[in-house]
Amino acid sequence: MENSLPVKKDEVSLKELLVTLKEWWCYLVSQWKIILIAAIIGAGLGLTYSVIKKPVYTATLSFALEDEKSTGLGGALGLASSFGLDIGGTGGSVFSDSNLAELFKSRSMVENTLLTSVLVDGKNISLAEMYIQNENWRENWKDEPKIKDIQFLPIINRKGFTRVHDSILGEIYRDLSKKIVCF
Numbered sequence: 654m655e656n657s658l659p660v661k662k663d664e665v666s667l668k669e670l671l672v673t674l675k676e677w678w679c680y681l682v683s684q685w686k687i688i689l690i691a692a693i694i695g696a697g698l699g700l701t702y703s704v705i706k707k708p709v710y711t712a713t714l715s716f717a718l719e720d721e722k723s724t725g726l727g728g729a730l731g732l733a734s735s736f737g738l739d740i741g742g743t744g745g746s747v748f749s750d751s752n753l754a755e756l757f758k759s760r761s762m763v764e765n766t767l768l769t770s771v772l773v774d775g776k777n778i779s780l781a782e783m784y785i786q787n788e789n790w791r792e793n794w795k796d797e798p799k800i801k802d803i804q805f806l807p808i809i810n811r812k813g814f815t816r817v818h819d820s821i822l823g824e825i826y827r828d829l830s831k832k833i834v835c836f
């Protein structure tokens with residue numbers, strides 16, 4: 654008994670492919686109004702979201718500190734170990750003069766320290782606020798509406814900070830960097 658079912662071809666000719674592509678193209682061209690409306694609505698929603706949603710920038714810093722006794726060749730051995738060569742010895746101490754000087758120059762570390770709490774005259778204020786008071790900056794800010802009411806409360810994070818807050822902390826950092834004598 655022979656089976657009379659047609660056999661499917663697994664092959665597609667170039668002509669069939671071009672005909673199918675032409676049919677799809679004609680269909681898309683016939684639907685141009687719907688495609689245009691969908692594109693305009695999508696672009697409008699994307700633009701609205703980008704205007705309303707404020708960007709959130711997150712930065713992280715990680716580093717490894719060594720706290721071992723160093724030999725006389727500690728710097729050279731540390732340089733060699735950074736290239737993957739283990740000559741035996743250590744790369745220096747975390748508390749070496751150069752490491753401490755670099756940590757003291759770190760703007761992030763200085764600004765985080767400025768936002769820590771201190772007790773002054775029975776009130777908890779930040780070191781930044783204390784610095785502003787000691788340098789009499791508030792006297793110069795009386796006529797500046799954007800900055801006259803700015804306060805630096807002791808906080809852990811800077812979530813509510815504006816650009817003005819950041820600029821003032823930057824000025825305090827620059828002022829402190831001029832005054833600090835590093836070894």
